[in-house]
Amino acid sequence: MAHIDQLKQILHRVEKGQQTDEDITFLRQLLSAGDRQIVSQLGKYNINIGEGRDIHIGDRIYQQWDEQAIQALVKAIQKVNWRCVSNLTENDYTQSTGVSIIDKLAKTFTDFSQKNVMRYGLKLAFSPNHNQEYFVSAVYQVIKHWKINTWEILQEIPIPNHLDMFTSITISPNAQLIAACTQYQIQIWRLGEKTALHTLSKTIFSNFFDFFGFDSITFSPDGKILAANDNRDIKLWDVESGKEIAKLSGHCDKVTCVAFNPTNGRILASCSYDKTIKLWDIDSKRCLGTLSAHRDAVYTLAFSPDGEILASGSNDNTIKLWHLNTGEIPQTRRHHSDAVTCLVFSPDGKTLVSGSNDETIVEWKITENELQVFPERHRRGITSIAFSPDGETLISGGRDQTIKVWRR
Template sequence: MKLASLKTVANAHNDSIWAVTWAPATEARGALLITGSLDESVKVWKGDELEQDGMHTGHSLGVVAVAAHPAGSIAASTSLDSFVRIFDVDSNATIAVLETSPSEAWLMQFNPKGSVLAVAGGGSASVKLWNTSTWRLDASLSVLKADTSVKGAEKTSGKFVLTTAWSIDGELLACSTMDGTVGIFDVSRGKLIHYLEGHNMPVRSLVFSPVDPCILFTASDDKHVRMYDAKNTGLVCAMSGHGGKVHSVDASPDGGALATGASDRTVRLWDLSMRASVQTITDHADQVWGVAFRPPGGEGVRAGRLATVSDDKSINLYDYS
């Protein structure tokens, strides 16, 4: 397996690009790339051409996360302004604006059915579940154990929730925190079932395997990538190689590889059968904040793609084979 450079868009935004995702293909078009920047904008780009196809504005501070609905028609963005904006990917029309308390809207992900948007709750030490039919808050899942003592409540600051991820069957929801622990929820019961431990610094990115609902990958400021059996709390392996904080991790649609981006300005490709890094890309001139594999689907689409974004304001696109 390898990555081969296809295209670079320099100065794709006017400031650092911290967020990237793909809106899946629909009957009318192929997959679109969505990026979010500290310049307060969200941009939509056409597939392999990386030609700008739209721009969504409205945030008053930098955009920290973007997420796409599995149907490909709508997307969400979160910002340092603590609002979640829902918009139509093709028309850029605003569908809803979700207001949260300060510091309570961070990274997010739609569940596999598209019925729920899970938003990392930051300082509230929770994950907020928004109903995508009504855009109302359905539930708030606390990452603190129900029996936490008053004395233990002082640890709440360490449970600042940074990001979320859904298992492919929608039964498990993971969230990561500033203190390095990862909480696993049983979604049907709305209950925190256990913590995954091992990282000793913030975990900024999570992704479940696209082929195994139990396997979770984590990326941390401690420079490590870990692979867990999230259902049974087991550590499968830990992988190292980056020389800086690992900001982002994504799994290839075939389940055979991971891509990671880090503060050391590199993107790494990891072969999961070898559980090792097999390629290091040094095309970015600054910290890499996001990596995203293109989801399968779309007429005539066969080749894999990986998009990466950075503090250097650029977008890089690679062929994955």
């Protein structure tokens, strides 16, 4: 244990570039000894010991802890841009019965379902207002309103009549409204109030044989329109009145995500299990074009802050960057080993952060082919990520029912 504590202190000094020659000598001795507890501490820097004791650092493999490996280790540690400063754990809904064989089977089934049902897991949204620093989370029958820095829960909105999980949550551009949806219902609240301003439900006839309801909601840039997928369609509501104002149809399979262009509120993007992305003019209610390059279902979309790039993440494990104004062939970013489930641009537009079913979060530089893997994982995969307005804080949620708070 003393060695673990000492190693942590050394790694902390290496992160800041304050390591001494004695630190490096001691570090090499510990690593050469091959203690698995010590080696496991390096996992958060994306350093792993493979079969046959191969040392994997980045995209290089070393056979022993020689000078080159130690130098690569130091660079890898100092390259990490994000540190997890808080873990806010929610309830894990895998309950114990006290009967070991039943608990084991239940755990196996839960892990499988939570890994493969895309909508399952924590959903998060960050206030876009610099003067109102808060974020909201939604998972199961309750929405929580969190304070930044202290990470206190300021308010809880219980939704006791719904047995299904929340599938999406969003905050209006003026940070005064919160909207969240379950499979069959959308609700909108004013900040600080527990009684819904509007409840937008699917009709009995529309959902009687429809197991694929609302999965993604978003406010228009002016906050006047709320858009959501409804199985293969996209529906638009007037936020003030709560009335449905349009339905957009064109996908031939379930729509998975909708996103407004932040600089042109007339343009809405949608993606689908049909492997395509569509761009819509909501004024004329017509499809402006279809983007096809993914080889499997497209799960998530995000516009850059200037509205010029649309990023898409897919079950083919790739991210595509679509330059909408130039019509260039989309750039492909590959690193994830499983489906890309969520995307968000940094407020300055210089980086894109992705979450995946492979349990990792990756930050990508837009203008350079560089990436950085976050130093901790979410068990069972990532389901939501969101940036603070200043770009210095990021929150992530996963199927492990944990919210991780990251700081640069």
